[in-house]
Amino acid sequence: MELVSRMMDGSIGGPADTERGQSDAPARLGQDEKMTYLQRVNLFESCSSRQLRAIARIAEVQEVPAGEVLARTGEPGDRFFVIVDGSARIEVSAQNQNRIGPGAFFGEMSLLDGEPRSATVIADTAMRLLVISRRDFVTLLREVPSLTQQMLVTLCQRLRRAERSSQGG
Numbered sequence: 001m002e003l004v005s006r007m008m009d010g011s012i013g014g015p016a017d018t019e020r021g022q023s024d025a026p027a028r029l030g031q032d033e034k035m036t037y038l039q040r041v042n043l044f045e046s047c048s049s050r051q052l053r054a055i056a057r058i059a060e061v062q063e064v065p066a067g068e069v070l071a072r073t074g075e076p077g078d079r080f081f082v083i084v085d086g087s088a089r090i091e092v093s094a095q096n097q098n099r100i101g102p103g104a105f106f107g108e109m110s111l112l113d114g115e116p117r118s119a120t121v122i123a124d125t126a127m128r129l130l131v132i133s134r135r136d137f138v139t140l141l142r143e144v145p146s147l148t149q150q151m152l153v154t155l156c157q158r159l160r161r162a163e164r165s166s167q168g169g
Contacts, residue, residue: 077110
């Protein structure tokens with residue numbers, strides 16, 4: 001059975017339970033706290049409680065200091081990020097920079113198309129993130145198809161914004 005299905009029925013835990021041996025107490029969030037953060041992200045607004053619980057199980061909590069590079073243009077992408085606390089700067093070029101904060105997500109493009117990262121993302125402040133690995137992300141999209149549609153809408157919005165800014169309008 002698929003990973004997320006097994007997580008949904010509670011028969012296995014997620015990677016946050018076993019990987020990376022994180023012992024930082026502040027970085028640990030309970031399932032309910034993760035679900036609260038996930039509910040605030042419009043990407044996940046159509047998810048049921050059961051689906052949110054499954055996503056919370058596979059999402060690893062990561063805390064980073066200000067100045068940390070989370071993704072670098074041209075490098076392979078293997079993780080999807082949702083910002084819980086703090087803000088980051090997205091640098092596509094010297095002229096094209098944006099700030100994002102709590103509830104925003106990034107890193108999905110490389111996971112969807114297998115291409116290298118298209119932007120550099122740097123923590124402007126100390127941040128807390130929910131991070132989903134490539135393997136779990138692909139499984140998640142199969143298990144929760146509505147996320148794929150919402151990601152496509154978000155990608156289209158980003159593309160249209162980029163087109164408008166490149167045209168000077």
